[in-house]
Amino acid sequence: MAVLKIDNVSKTFGETRVLEDINIAMAEGEFLILVGPSGCGKSTLLNMIAGLETISSGTITLDDTPVNDRSPRERDIAMVFQFYALYPNMNVRKNIEFGLKMRGVDKGERAKTVERVAKMLQIENLLDRKPAQLSGGQRQRVAIGRALARDPALFLFDEPLSNLDAKLRVEMRTEIKQLHQRLKTAMVYVTHDQIEAMTLGDRIAVMNEGRVQQLGTPHEIYDNPANRYVAGFIGSPAMxxxxxxxxxxxxxxxxxxxxxxxxxxxxxxxxxxxxxxxxxxxxxxxxxxxxxxxxxxxxxxxxxxxxxxxxxxxxxxxxxxxxxxxxxxxxxxxxxxxxxxxxxxxxxxxxxxxxxxxxxxx
Ligand SMILES: Nc1ncnc2c1ncn2[C@@H]1O[C@H](COP(=O)(O)OP(=O)(O)OP(=O)(O)O)[C@@H](O)[C@H]1O
Ligand SMILES: [Mg+2]
The missing domain is CATH 2.40.50.140 (Nucleic acid-binding proteins)
Structure with missing residues (x-):
């Protein structure tokens, strides 16, 4: 069963075509990377999967159900954005449980979830702090915690580490990989960093100018690039x-x-x-x-x-x-x-x- 299927999906903004004939099928538990240069359409595609952006043509299917017309709330998805988008006036605990509260989950259940998530991300000691009292890495952890609280069928990450300094980015990258290995939930992860793509992905979709240039395992992409674009994009120093x-x-x-x-x-x-x-x-x-x-x-x-x-x-x-x-x-x-x-x-x-x-x- 495919957790996520993207069939012949295109996107136009007015006259401008930003995504062209995208086809991707994701297996259960897979870690899929969308990588490509700025403006190639990564966030647009992710937002379409989340339901935050309309689909111009084609079909997006989640768990074998077409979801083109479903609102974000009707999709079993949790998203982590590049900018943490935490509620500044709520402490960490409230930020993590907010989505559950909105869904009518009772207090006892919410407390259990916060405990589970905080433990997993090692932020138990930060639960009473406000976002302004956290470092960038801690904020990003809380943003991930908020997504984890949902226990969705699919996680979407849009460049979650790009605001962190180089050292922290590498640490968090490892943590996200461990998290995926533990949860075994399917994840779509957007980045323009080819090292992040290679180290995290089960499969990588290399995008350029609104098209998937190649979809394959890191090994396939590195050893058998489909064209010069892919060959030059993946690998450092470049081919x-x-x-x-x-x-x-x-x-x-x-x-x-x-x-x-x-x-x-x-x-x-x-x-x-x-x-x-x-x-x-x-x-x-x-x-x-x-x-x-x-x-x-x-x-x-x-x-x-x-x-x-x-x-x-x-x-x-x-x-x-x-x-x-x-x-x-x-x-x-x-x-x-x-x-x-x-x-x-x-x-x-x-x-x-x-x-x-x-x-x-x-
Ligand atoms: N609401 C919009 N209206 C018109 N054009 C848009 C809109 N949103 C995005 N675009 C255009 O669509 C293209 C793809 O944008 P998108 O944000 O998906 O790129 P990206 O790959 O996520 O880039 P980055 O790495 O910089 O985040 C860009 O050329 C952008 O200018
Ligand atoms: Mg983007």
Whole structure:
């Protein structure tokens, strides 16, 4: 049974089309991420699921019931917003139980719920405080607590961590993941942070310009991006895109100091040959472009222009085919700036895109 089904859903605001033909089916207990740049339609889609925004065409189904015409209150959903939207004049306890009170839940039951939720989120000692007396992280916890009190069939989160500082964001991210593992309730989580998407999601819908570019597990999205947009959006530092000529099973690569005909795996070469265009874009992630480890046959000598240590990894910047590329290495083999290093390509992991359409070809 699908908890949530989105079928051919589109949205227009007046003349402007902001969502185009969205199709997503969510399994029970799934953690689904909607990720994409600002303005791509993430919040609009989430608001349509919640019933806060009308649906221009298509159908949204919750627990096998079409809900297009149902009000937010008639949907078994709880939502956590980017801005906590707590009632400033109510203390934490009242904020958490407010929704239950509105639904006529009796006092004893409400107290039990507040206790359960506060314990889960470790905010028992904050129950008598007003929102103004809380830190950002604590406020966000209360906002999540208010959603948890509902015990809904589906949780919706709209960038709940984007107002927190970097360290707290990472901590809360882990907490939300633990929460999901404990509750096993389906969640749709909006973010524009690709790391959040990768670490939290069972599946990720990568959106751009009102369309789902790819829907898949983090692993599928990272290893098998459907197009150049997805490939560039997921992964940090970003995938390198090197325009190159394909001929005779190889691609031609040049650094300012050397050139190489890089032989491709047979399956890749076959697909590129079938595609029939010599100019292609090779996508290589920094971790698949690394200092040669003894085997220098498939290596290209590259002058290292910038060295960026990050702690566990060091990134090396150089130019290949006049494009700035990033290679990754362990700090112990990091060269000095200005040295020339042979870099090898993991051709099994390289992907290829059409120069014009940006669609994946191999
Ligand atoms: N009420 C509205 N009227 C007209 N256009 C709107 C309305 N709400 C949103 N839009 C437009 O729809 C598009 C999608 O907006 P939306 O808020 O869904 O983006 P988003 O992906 O959530 O972005 P962000 O990451 O900045 O929150 C934007 O171009 C926005 O300007
Ligand atoms: Mg938004």
């Amino acid at each position: 390198n895109f090197i325009e190159c000529e394909f001929a005779n099973g190889s691609v031609r690569l040049s650094s300012p100091e050397a050139s190489l005909d890089l032989a491709l795996p047979e399956a890749t070469a076959d697909k590129l040959a079938k595609h029939g265009q010599s100019k292609v874009v090779m996508g290589v992630r920094p971790e698949h472009l690394a200092p040669a480890d003894g085997d220098e046959a498939n290596a290209l000598a590259c002058p290292i222009e910038i060295v960026e240590p990050t702690g566990p990894d060091t990134y090396l910047l150089t130019h290949i085919n006049d494009i700035e590329v990033t290679a990754r290495c362990t700090p112990s083999v990091a060269p000095d700036v200005g040295t020339t290093m042979p870099l090898t390509f993991d051709t099994e992991r390289a992907v290829f895109f059409d120069c014009q359409s940006d669609e994946r070809i191999a």
